[in-house]
Amino acid sequence: KTLHTKDLIKILMNHVFDPHHHPHDTKHNEWVGCTVPDLAMTLQCSETEIKNALQKIKAFGMPQQQSQSQRPQTTTSSIVIGYGTLSEEAIQETQNAIVATLTECDDFGTDYCTTKGIDQHVFEKEVLQRMEESEADGQLYPQAKYVIQHCTKLLQPEAPKQQQQQATNNNDDNGHVMNETDSLKVHLDFQKIAICVAHRLFQKDPTKSWEESDLMSTWYNDLPGVGNEKPSIDLLAGVAIRSSTNIGMEGTVWNYFPEYQLSLDPKARFHELFMEQERWTEEELTPYLERLTKTNGGGDDISDLMNRYTHVITETIDGTPIKIYLDKSKQ
Numbered sequence: 001k002t003l004h005t006k007d008l009i010k011i012l013m014n015h016v017f018d019p020h021h022h023p024h025d026t027k028h029n030e031w032v033g034c035t036v037p038d039l040a041m042t043l044q045c046s047e048t049e050i051k052n053a054l055q056k057i058k059a060f061g062m063p064q065q066q067s068q069s070q071r072p073q074t075t076t077s078s079i080v081i082g083y084g085t086l087s088e089e090a091i092q093e094t095q096n097a098i099v100a101t102l103t104e105c106d107d108f109g110t111d112y113c114t115t116k117g118i119d120q121h122v123f124e125k126e127v128l129q130r131m132e133e134s135e136a137d138g139q140l141y142p143q144a145k146y147v148i149q150h151c152t153k154l155l156q157p158e159a160p161k162q163q164q165q166q167a168t169n170n171n172d173d174n175g176h177v178m179n180e181t182d183s184l185k186v187h188l189d190f191q192k193i194a195i196c197v198a199h200r201l202f203q204k205d206p207t208k209s210w211e212e213s214d215l216m217s218t219w220y221n222d223l224p225g226v227g228n229e230k231p232s233i234d235l236l237a238g239v240a241i242r243s244s245t246n247i248g249m250e251g252t253v254w255n256y257f258p259e260y261q262l263s264l265d266p267k268a269r270f271h272e273l274f275m276e277q278e279r280w281t282e283e284e285l286t287p288y289l290e291r292l293t294k295t296n297g298g299g300d301d302i303s304d305l306m307n308r309y310t311h312v313i314t315e316t317i318d319g320t321p322i323k324i325y326l327d328k329s330k331q
Contacts, residue, residue: 009295016085033084035083243255289302
């Protein structure tokens with residue numbers, strides 16, 4: 001049977017790890033993920049296909065306890081990895097700590113986004129320390145190490161297919177890395193870090209409207225040691241939306257409207273989109289719909305979703321015809 005990534009993601013989304021719901025009580029509130037053998041049986045495909053797919057989508061995974069009945073009758077001890085998804089709140093919190101670490105630790109400089117990279121163990125220790133400091137009692141949930149590793153992976157450059165296959169070949173039967181010497185250095189993607197910095201900047205005052213020139217200047221200054229490289233305004237897609245209607249402000253302004261906070265139900269998401277603004281262009285809508293196409297809750301593609309929930313009018317702006325998408329339920 002052919003493995004469809006949507007089917008895998010749908011299963012993983014039923015196993016969300018949220019540190020705020022699975023904090024310190026590891027005995028009675030243990031998170032249970034899906035193992036590779038379980039996923040292979042459910043989706044009727046090989047374990048190799050499952051491992052390749054988990055690697056491709058950068059699925060969240062961490063060791064989990066096994067009940068006595070689940071343990072294989074063997075003298076060889078093995079770590080069982082459970083897979084699922086990590087809550088968006090946990091991702092944001094952890095990536096904020098990652099950005100803070102890069103900003104505050106001069107030792108990392110610009111190495112994080114170069115081929116040189118930064119020391120993985122030192123980096124994870126620094127991130128962990130900042131996360132502990134943000135807790136009121138200084139006590140961090142015991143699974144934080146795996147959350148940091150996952151969020152760091154999400155911020156790494158996309159590897160060529162050959163490297164992805166090599167990484168998969170280095171995994172054991174549960175999809176965990178066998179040769180840890182292959183991952184002693186951390187290499188992060190500049191654009192992904194820039195997006196995290198943008199979220200962090202807007203989150204300081206989520207209701208603030210930013211004039212574009214001030215936003216770009218502050219954004220650039222907040223980026224951790226990147227020399228003369230500047231972020232592109234295109235990176236704000238799915239982070240904020242532009243407007244020119246704010247009274248008392250000149251030119252284009254930006255308001256925080258993060259995609260990750262919207263509902264995963266297509267109908268509810270479109271309602272939220274049109275509550276935010278009545279008129280959208282395709283360029284503006286697309287980053288807010290891409291996530292829906294990756295699960296069975298959405299359509300086959302973005303155009304399918306647009307046809308289902310919007311109606312289109314065409315307006316001529318500066319001599320150019322532009323498609324404007326409106327709420328179909330109000331037609």
